[in-house]
Amino acid sequence: MASSSKQLFQICGRAVLNSYSKAGFHCSPVAVQKLVPNECEGPSMKTEVPGPKSKELLKRLDEVTKNVGAVQYFVDFEKSLGNYLVDADGNVLLDAFTHIASIPIGYNHPAILDVVKDPANLAIFANRPALGMKPTGDYPDTLDRVLLTVAPKGLKRVQTMMCGACSNENAMKQAFLWYRQRERGGPATAEDIETCMLNKEPGCPPYSVLSFDGGFHGRTMACLSLTHSKYIQRLDLPTMDFPMAPFPILRYPLDQFTKENKAEEDRCLEQVLQIIQGRKASGKPVAALIVEPIQGEGGDNHASVNFFKQLQKICKETGTAFIVDEVQTGCLATGTFWAHEAWNLEEPPDFVTFSKKMLTGGYYFKDEFAPDMGSRVFNTWMGDPPKLLQLEAVIKTIKKDNLEATVREASDVLIKGLEDLQAKYPSHLARARGAGTFIAIDGTSPATAAKVVNTARNKGLLIGLCGKETIRFRPALIFQKQHCNIALDILNKVMAEF
Numbered sequence: 124m125a126s127s128s129k130q131l132f133q134i135c136g137r138a139v140l141n142s143y144s145k146a147g148f149h150c151s152p153v154a155v156q157k158l159v160p161n162e163c164e165g166p167s168m169k170t171e172v173p174g175p176k177s178k179e180l181l182k183r184l185d186e187v188t189k190n191v192g193a194v195q196y197f198v199d200f201e202k203s204l205g206n207y208l209v210d211a212d213g214n215v216l217l218d219a220f221t222h223i224a225s226i227p228i229g230y231n232h233p234a235i236l237d238v239v240k241d242p243a244n245l246a247i248f249a250n251r252p253a254l255g256m257k258p259t260g261d262y263p264d265t266l267d268r269v270l271l272t273v274a275p276k277g278l279k280r281v282q283t284m285m286c287g288a289c290s291n292e293n294a295m296k297q298a299f300l301w302y303r304q305r306e307r308g309g310p311a312t313a314e315d316i317e318t319c320m321l322n323k324e325p326g327c328p329p330y331s332v333l334s335f336d337g338g339f340h341g342r343t344m345a346c347l348s349l350t351h352s353k354y355i356q357r358l359d360l361p362t363m364d365f366p367m368a369p370f371p372i373l374r375y376p377l378d379q380f381t382k383e384n385k386a387e388e389d390r391c392l393e394q395v396l397q398i399i400q401g402r403k404a405s406g407k408p409v410a411a412l413i414v415e416p417i418q419g420e421g422g423d424n425h426a427s428v429n430f431f432k433q434l435q436k437i438c439k440e441t442g443t444a445f446i447v448d449e450v451q452t453g454c455l456a457t458g459t460f461w462a463h464e465a466w467n468l469e470e471p472p473d474f475v476t477f478s479k480k481m482l483t484g485g486y487y488f489k490d491e492f493a494p495d496m497g498s499r500v501f502n503t504w505m506g507d508p509p510k511l512l513q514l515e516a517v518i519k520t521i522k523k524d525n526l527e528a529t530v531r532e533a534s535d536v537l538i539k540g541l542e543d544l545q546a547k548y549p550s551h552l553a554r555a556r557g558a559g560t561f562i563a564i565d566g567t568s569p570a571t572a573a574k575v576v577n578t579a580r581n582k583g584l585l586i587g588l589c590g591k592e593t594i595r596f597r598p599a600l601i602f603q604k605q606h607c608n609i610a611l612d613i614l615n616k617v618m619a620e621f
């Protein structure tokens with residue numbers, strides 16, 4: 124972080140305060156307690172987004188990467204602070220999307236800057252270990268102090284990884300190794316060793332992982348076979364012979380469709396059981412099942428506590444590993460540190476994978492799923508220790524500032540505001556829903572949803588799209604009531620233009 128950042132924050136705060144009150148927003152410049160000092164009072168727009176600077180940069184980046192189809196605008200990290208992202212053109216935007224749900228406590232949070240500035244951390248920032256082979260002496264304590272303090276109840280083992288996809292990829296591998304160990308009941312035979320080098324059975328067993336329609340678990344080549352949210356992620360790529368079950372599509376409001384939703388969930392559970400039994404009978408067993416607590420990329424699809432309890436029960440009864448993908452839902456996004464805490468399971472999932480707000484990728488797992496030998500789950504970096512130090516600052520901030528209460532309060536305000544909006548614009552908006560600040564509302568068509576997101580952006584609010592026609596909120600954990608009110612104010616103006 125350059126030494127000019129403090130000055131820039133102040134400039135940002137003042138400039139925004141002026142333009143925001145000029146724009147006629149009614150947000151009190153005093154009284155509200157900010158969780159990040161000097162944070163802006165509200166958005167301030169100088170240009171459309173993308174503005175001229177972003178457009179120019181886009182051309183330059185395209186010359187180098189030829190892969191800018193998804194880049195919308197460029198970000199200025201020096202000037203961004205708290206819940207406000209500043210773009211390359213100097214636009215200040217209230218960020219309720221946070222780099223696809225990945226900034227836990229906002230931009231340039233003082234607690235994270237302290238970690239970066241601490242001379243005691245210099246060596247670990249300057250030198251990167253190949254963690255699976257040569258970790259630094261403080262590493263076991265760091266894992267204990269950081270990742271194990273927030274471990275899901277009942278899980279005591281953790282492996283770090285580089286990203287969400289490689290977390291799922293390796294959790295899956297550990298599940299396959301576990302399955303094979305049990306099936307074989309002893310060490311690998313000479314035939315196993317010979318055939319595995321030739322892509323043949325029995326060394327390479329025809330195992331699979333069961334995933335759900337609408338699920339998203341990453342884009343590496345094995346994870347891609349579990350990912351079913353958009354065709355563009357899969358088109359022209361070979362996938363593995365992995366089965367897929369339907370995920371319940373619930374009708375809203377939930378309390379008016381209890382019977383229908385229960386029937387829908389039962390239908391999906393029945394399919395899960397049939398697939399697992401069918402595959403086993405045909406000699407191609409399902410070794411694991413993977414599920415998101417709320418399908419994020421697939422369109423913010425929720426299911427009931429009972430659905431997840433039944434899934435775990437089916438896994439247990441059929442000897443299938445139960446992997447819960449908390450890459451997007453983890454780290455307090457849904458109001459509990461792990462979304463699956465809300466299910467009150469009798470025993471923990473076999474694996475819980477994470478990344479995004481956790482800053483490091485990785486997964487927790489039960490003892491019985493530990494790899495059977497060294498070098499089975501391995502790559503060069505296997506994680507990045509400075510990210511653990513940053514995560515430690517996040518965890519401390521969550522506790523110190525009681526961000527659980529902040530998320531709860533923001534959740535209530537945002538969901539209620541979206542419900543009011545949908546009551547006002549029933550021909551454009553539907554199905555407001557969410558847990559914590561993992562919140563969404565549907566447009567009544569894909570075009571409507573896209574128009575809401577794009578118009579909101581030009582008015583200074585960043586939200587995202589997912590599924591076919593879903594508008595989603597993925598703010599940082601420091602998104603307070605006042606930020607919700609600004610967001611709702613902007614959305615009201617957006618809808619008034621429809």
Ligand code: PSZ
Binds near residue numbers: 286419451478
């Ligand atoms: O288009 C993409 O590749 C996107 S857009 C959002 C994501 C990926 N989310 C990543 C993700 C996730 O939401 C869940 C539930 N599981 C796994 C992943 C993969 O994480 P990364 O992107 O870190 O590999």
